[in-house]
Amino acid sequence: MTEFAAAAMASGAQLRLRQLTKAFGASQAVDRISLDVPAGAFVSLLGPSGSGKTTTLNLIAGFLTPDAGDILLDERSIADVPPHKRNIGMVFQSYSLFPHMTVAENVGFPLRMRTRLSRQAARQRIDEMLALVQLGHLGTRYPRQLSGGQQQRVAMARALVSHPRLLLMDEPLGALDKKLREQMQVEIKRIHRSVGTTVIYVTHDQTEALTMSDLVVVMHQARVSQVGTPRVLYEAPANLFVADFLGDSNLLTATIAHVSGDELAVEIGNGEKIRAARGTSAAAQGSRTVVLIRPEDISLTATDERTAGQDVVAGTIKDISYHGDTFKLDVALGADMLKVKVPRERGAGMERGQKVFLTWNSSVVRLLPAADRTSDASGEDAR
């Protein structure tokens, strides 16, 4: 198995999408998407349903023909290549194992179709694959005799057996329960590390995308909203949509009060001024903006414990809910409502109606463009 893994290592293909476009009737499913996927990377397409992620995947697979644009696999256009000649592996949401074939026959299917391996060589490859997904003993079973998790593994083995340079996964864990899903996430990462194939992973589950991916592509309304590493997306979202879609967020409309050097101050709804790092935004005094503060970045005290470099605002607790490891609170600041997440020992004494003080480091405050511009910068050209 290690020999096989070494042979397959670094065999991932580089994938480029160039202004890829697809419409179904009047509705634009994928709108001029461009994307560079480095060889061997694990890339998630993340977005709500209808954002175009599955259409993008189907275009890469060749099940759909693009209206415009190009798909390059290792710099070679595959837009006109039929799906069965693309040498791509794919794991489907419903697994789509062939019910009339045994596990071994399912896994061997791509070998029968794509290669001229001898029966013995194929047998050996199937065994290696089943060992890789830890199902070595189940080759003679039929898919219906397996659990959901096991079927998922068979689907992985089938997708990888012919050493494809690109693996597509369409919400592969959607049908599994939470525990099993987390197990399989670890498993998929392990398999990805050992085979080195480039993976395009479609999901609407942000935790899945953040924990598994090298790069996450956030999609919204048929466009790419932002591409980045999980940390960049979470900590430095480029727009309101990404900030709102990933994790919990407090988004407050504000006006820039004054700018000085690297720091600036904004005035929020209740008239208080809070400081923020200037960041990359070209903020002019008096312009509208949106302030992002993550609930876990806020600390909450019953008394005013102001320290240097921190803003303190006063508010009233409107709601408390217990989540085991944390308490989640809704705190009213004038007309605005702030979500706050505090450790359980912090939240234990709090009650509804109580007056509290909220503080945070100015470095956690991010300014976002005020208009709901959810598409990327390329949205301005061409149209």
Add this chain to the structure above:
Amino acid sequence: MTALAEPRAAPLLRPALSSRGRMLPALLLLPCLAWITFFFLAPLVLMCWRSLASEGFSLEPYGVLFTSPLFTKVMITTVRTAAITTVFALLLAYPLAYALTVSGGKVRALILVFTLIPYWVDIIVRSFSWLILLGDNGMVNKALMALGIVSAPLQMLYNPFSVLLAMVQILLPLTTVTLFGAMLRIDRTLITAAKIHGASEWHAFRTVFFPLSLPGVYGAGLLVFVLALGFYVTPALLGSPRETMIAQTIMVEASQLLDWPQASAAGAVLLIITTSIAAIYNRYFSLDRLWGGSDK
């Protein structure tokens, strides 16, 4: 809390609930059950009884059946005609059902309408229409002569050809619809999965779609074969005495020879053959499949 409360509440609630729960389905079944009993089961039992006990209990009618060369010949003709009809109906219906399955929207609706219109036309009308088409002065012969392909009308009626042609035509809509139903239940993403893993359109059909459609083919085949066994009007109108099938023999025995025990025995044999075929099918594929139930 609920775990504690449950055992105490259950004995109080359950009898009341379950007696009503059991009564309602029974009541709903009653009219249908009565109908079937009086108009279907009772005549069948009566038929079997007559075949055995005409003048005291005897198996004689069955003895006659299995020793008479005429009956053996009719039985062979019947089974052969039904089998050939089934094979041709399946061969013609499969591509049609496949086209229905892969097409969508308007095309599918159009094919369905043209498949089903003949199905709604009475079987006697359809059998007669073949008389008009295939007769010596029929449209086919006239067309052939007008084109100079033949000089004298072809004898196309009153032979195995005309009987088979009409039976296949009559059973084709049912075969198509049954196959279509079975094919619709095949998960189409399996074909997609086959294609992305290297199968061309043809290979995907041959290795995935076709094997998965086979239980449906057997089911449709069973239905058509059993129906074909009991055909009466079509062979009577379009066949010669050599194409006589079992239903015609039973009719002659009962209405012309007035030999009711003999007719009953022949009917019982036909009944046994059809139910055993259905039982064998059910053993391997489950009859539920035919009406859209789950697969075995």
